[in-house]
Amino acid sequence: MQRSLIDRIYSTVIGAITCFGMLLLLAPTLVVLVISFTGGITLKFPPPSWSLRWYVELLQSREIVEPALTSLKVAAAATLLSAVLGGAAALGLARSRLKMARALDALFMSPMVLPAMAFGLSLLLVFNLLGIRLSAATLVLGHTIICVPFVIRMVGASVQQLNPVLITCSLSLGASRWYTFRRITLPLIRRGIVASCFVAFLTSFDNVPVSLFLADARTEVLPIKLWAILEGSLDVRVAAVSGVIVLVTLAGLVCAEIFGGISRQIGKR
Amino acid sequence: MTPASTNASRQLLPVVPLAALFLAAFVLPLAALVAISLFRNPQSAELSLLQYLRFLSDPFSIKVLSDTLWLGAEVALATLVLSYPLALVYVASGPFMRTLITFLIMLPLLTSTVVRTFAWIVILGRDGIVNSAMLSLGLWQSPARLLYTWEGMVLALTQIQLPLMALPVINSLLRLDGNLTRAAEGLGASRVRIFLTVVLPLTLPGAIAGWLLVFAAAATAFITQTLVGGGRIILMPSYIYQQAVGVQDWPFAAALSLIFTLAVTGIVFAIGALSRRFVRGVDAA
Numbered sequence: 001m002q003r004s005l006i007d008r009i010y011s012t013v014i015g016a017i018t019c020f021g022m023l024l025l026l027a028p029t030l031v032v033l034v035i036s037f038t039g040g041i042t043l044k045f046p047p048p049s050w051s052l053r054w055y056v057e058l059l060q061s062r063e064i065v066e067p068a069l070t071s072l073k074v075a076a077a078a079t080l081l082s083a084v085l086g087g088a089a090a091l092g093l094a095r096s097r098l099k100m101a102r103a104l105d106a107l108f109m110s111p112m113v114l115p116a117m118a119f120g121l122s123l124l125l126v127f128n129l130l131g132i133r134l135s136a137a138t139l140v141l142g143h144t145i146i147c148v149p150f151v152i153r154m155v156g157a158s159v160q161q162l163n164p165v166l167i168t169c170s171l172s173l174g175a176s177r178w179y180t181f182r183r184i185t186l187p188l189i190r191r192g193i194v195a196s197c198f199v200a201f202l203t204s205f206d207n208v209p210v211s212l213f214l215a216d217a218r219t220e221v222l223p224i225k226l227w228a229i230l231e232g233s234l235d236v237r238v239a240a241v242s243g244v245i246v247l248v249t250l251a252g253l254v255c256a257e258i259f260g261g262i263s264r265q266i267g268k269r
Numbered sequence: 270m271t272p273a274s275t276n277a278s279r280q281l282l283p284v285v286p287l288a289a290l291f292l293a294a295f296v297l298p299l300a301a302l303v304a305i306s307l308f309r310n311p312q313s314a315e316l317s318l319l320q321y322l323r324f325l326s327d328p329f330s331i332k333v334l335s336d337t338l339w340l341g342a343e344v345a346l347a348t349l350v351l352s353y354p355l356a357l358v359y360v361a362s363g364p365f366m367r368t369l370i371t372f373l374i375m376l377p378l379l380t381s382t383v384v385r386t387f388a389w390i391v392i393l394g395r396d397g398i399v400n401s402a403m404l405s406l407g408l409w410q411s412p413a414r415l416l417y418t419w420e421g422m423v424l425a426l427t428q429i430q431l432p433l434m435a436l437p438v439i440n441s442l443l444r445l446d447g448n449l450t451r452a453a454e455g456l457g458a459s460r461v462r463i464f465l466t467v468v469l470p471l472t473l474p475g476a477i478a479g480w481l482l483v484f485a486a487a488a489t490a491f492i493t494q495t496l497v498g499g500g501r502i503i504l505m506p507s508y509i510y511q512q513a514v515g516v517q518d519w520p521f522a523a524a525l526s527l528i529f530t531l532a533v534t535g536i537v538f539a540i541g542a543l544s545r546r547f548v549r550g551v552d553a554a
Contacts, residue, residue: 007460017354021435024351024428025373028388029380031398035391043391045398085290088283096280104284107291113534114299115489117506118526121513122298125305125523141294148287206381208492212510223492226383230390230496239391242384249379 029246035236036243043234054240061237064225068241071222074136075204078143082200085144086151087193091185093152094159105152112149116209119145124213134216142210147200154199158192191259198256202249306523320524330508330525337505338532340423341488345480347427348434352479356439357468370439378432386493389425390416393497417499425497426487433486434479441475442468470548477544481537488533505529 031045039049058064089108093101111119123142127134162185170180186193211221222241229235309315324330359370377385392398393415403409415421445468453463469476491506498504503511509529513522 010460010464014354014357017351018358021351021355021431022370022373025377025431028385028392028428029376031391032384032388042396043394044396045391045401085287089287092281092283098278098281101281101284104281104288107295108287111295113485113537115485115506115526115530115533117489117491117509118302118530119295119298121509121522121526122302123294124513125519126298126301129301145291145295148291202379202381206383208382209489209506212491213513223381223383226387227492227496230383230387234390234394238387242381242387245381245384249381250376253375253379 032239032242033246036239038236038239041236043236043239054236055243058237058240058244064222064237064241067220067222067225070136070219071205074139074143074219074221075201077136077140078147078204079197079201081140081144082147082151083193083197086148086196087155089148090152090155091159094156095164108152109149111145116146116207117212120210120213123210127214134214134219136219139211139214139219139221142214143204143207146207146210147203150199150203151196154196155189155192158189162188194259195256198252202252302523302526305520306527308520311517311519320520321528323521324524324528333503333505333508334528334532336502337488337529338536340419340426340494340504341484341486341533343423344426344430344487345434345483347423348431348483349438349476349480351427351431352434352438352476353469355435356442357464359439360442360445374432374435377429382429382490382492385429386425386496389421389428389493389497393421393425416497417501419498419502422494422498422502426490426493429490429493430483430486433482434476437475437479437482438472441472445471473548474544477540477548481540485533485537 035043035045035047036054037050037052038044038047039051039053040047086108089104093105120142123138124134126132127138132138166184166188167180170184171177175183206223207221208223208227211224215221215224226238226241229238306320307316307318309317309319355370355374359367362370390397394400395412395414395416397415399415400409400412404412449467449471450463453467458466488504489506491510494502494504495507505525506529509522509525512518512525
C-alpha cells in the first residue's frame, strides 16, 4: 500500500497549499474592510472598537476627496477615448490578414510589455521639449495609451467570435453599413466592450507610474495621494478610502458580470 | 493596386485614428527618451554614451538592476508554486468551488494596488496582525521587523501578482485532455508521477506565460516596492523616479529607463523564444 500513502501525502500537500493560497488571496481585502471600521486612531488589528468615524472624516477631507474626483474624471475620459479608438481599431484589425495589421497590433499591445515607468518618463520629456504644460488632458492621453491594449484584446476576442455571415446577410438585404454596425455588429460584441471598459476604467483609476510623472499639483490623482500619505505616516483615513474602493470595485464587478460576463472575458485573456 | 488589396486596405481605415495617437503619444516619446539618454549631461545636448558608461561602471546601479530582476524572478516562482495546487483543485472540483476560486482570484486582481499594498502594511507592521498574534500567543518576545524587509516585499508581491499566474495555469489545466491522466492512472502511475510526467510538461506553456507576466509585473511594481520594501531597498522603478524627479538628471533617468526596459523585455523575449524551441505547444498558450 505504499503507493496510496504517497498519493495521500500528495493530496494533503496540494490541499494545504491551496488553502494557504485561497487565504492569501482573501486576507488582505478582508483586513482592509475590517480595519476601516475601527474606532481607534491607529491601525491596530483587531480594532479596539467599531465606528464609522473614518468614513465621516473622509467625506470632510478635501485633500482626499478632490484627488478622488480627479481620478474618476480622468479614468472616465481615458476609458471613453480608449474604448472608441481601441474598439474601432480592434474591428479593423480582427479580420485583416495584412502584414501591416499584424505590425499595428503588435504596436498597440506594446504598452503592456514596456515598463510603465519608462513610458511615463518619456511622455514627460516630450511635453517638456514641446513646451506643453501638464494638465488633466496630458494625463488622460497617457492613461489612454495604457488602457488601449486591454480594449484591443477583449473587443478583438468578441469580434473573432462574430459570425461574418450575419454582416454579409444584413448588407445584402439592403441595410447600410452604419445600420448594420449599429444593429448587428455592436449588439453582438457588446459583452467585449462592456468588459473592456470595466478593465480600462480600473487600469486608469489605479495607474501610478504614468500619473507620477504627468500629474501636476492641480491634477493630483487618488493613488498618488494615497501613496504620499502612506509614505509619510500611517493614516487611518487611508483605510476608509480603501474600504470605499473595495466596496465600489465589488459592486462594479457584480455589474460587469451581469452585463459583460467579465469573469469569462478575463479568463480568456 | 488590385481591387482586392484596396478593399483589404480599406478595412484598416478604422485603425488610422489610434495609429496616429500612438505615433504622437507613444512612438515619439520613446524616440525622445532614447535621444535624451544620449545627452552628455542635463545642460548640454552634446551626444555621447556617457550615461550608459556611467551605469556600467557603477556597482551600485548594477546591484539595483540585478536586485530588481531577482525580485521579479523570486515572486514569479512563488506564485507558480501556489498556482498549480489552486489550479489542480479548481479542475477537480464542482461548480461551487470553481466559482469560489474564480471570485478569490478576481478580487485582488481588480482591487487597487495601493489598497492591496496598504493591507500588507496593516498585516506586517510593527503593531500589525502577524506581530500582535505572535506576541499574544507568546511565541515572540518582541515585535519583529517584517515591513521594510526583502521577505515582506516578496510575500506582498506574491499575493498581489498571484492572479496573473493562476489564470493562465488554470486555463492550460482546463485544456489538458482528461483521457491522458486517466490513461496514466489506469496504467498504475502514482498521482505524483502523473503530475510530474503528464500534467506538468503539458501545461508548461501556460506556466511559462504566467511566469513571464508576473516577472515583468513584480519587477516594475513601484508602489509595493516603495511602501513594503521601504526606503532602504532601492529598486529600478524608484531609482528612475528619484533620478528624474528628485535629482532632475533626465539623461541618466532616461538611460536607466531604457536599460531597465531592455533588461525586462530582453528576459521575457529570451525565455519566450527558448521555451518555444524546447517546449511543445507554447504558441498555443
